Amino acid sequence: MSLAKPAMRGLLAKRLRFHLPIAFALSLVAAAAFKYAVTEPRKQAYADFYKQYDAMKEFNAMKEAGVFQSVRPSGE
């Protein structure tokens, strides 16, 4: 009984053909993960913060807490 001749050439190319698509796919997944886990939530967080932001209310709260040097709390 004779054995089949094993593959003797193109072994690295075969390995590359297997691994390169996985490499590209993984890198796209990493980019997408960063985009949807960090970039988009950050944009949304800023949008949400300023949507309901009342500058005068926040200013008065900070003023009463004594944060400012130019404006002191009402009691002082």
Added chain:
Amino acid sequence: MAHPTQLGFQDAASPVMEELLHFHDHALMIVFLISTLVLYIIIAMVSTKLTNKYILDSQEIEIVWTVLPAVILVLIALPSLRILYLMDEINDPHLTIKAMGHQWYWSYEYTDYEDLGFDSYMIPTQDLTPGQFRLLETDHRMVVPMESPVRVLVSAEDVLHSWAVPSLGVKMDAVPGRLNQTAFIASRPGVFYGQCSEICGANHSFMPIVVEAVPLEHFESWSSLMLEDA
């Protein structure tokens, strides 16, 4: 201000800094994309004994790994240039302040209407009151009206300094004999900290910058009070 173990930028307090934040996220996403690809390929290549001694021509892959990086660079360059030009727009500032760097303090001049000027020295650590930040507080803060475009003209009286406030997205070199211009809008009221960003001698680390953004009427009261005290 920054907090211990902080890795990212401080929260943005101006529209320009928000744009810079989002651009940084975009660029970092591309960095992770390329790094993941390269790391995977490195691991795949070092974990095999297979080699190819006869790599010749390979037009297709050469075209791919020339065009793809060019496309990635364009994807980075377009938003980058957009923000660059955005930062250069000086949209009719309501106020101009001169920030002069000295060894080792800043002085601020508000000369639009009256002649108001004062020095801004760091508060030494032993003189801090509870709640104040070490090496960041100053005796006199640069007060600005919030939600108003402010132009800052930066220069120096002796050596190079640099006027920087990270949360406002501003940094401008203070060069003796030169007047540099920058501008910002404080999106919200608050206190924003920065530090001298150009080595200028022994106390380079001890000449911080504090910008206080308050509503216009309070800014006007403050400037009247400062003029009376002068």
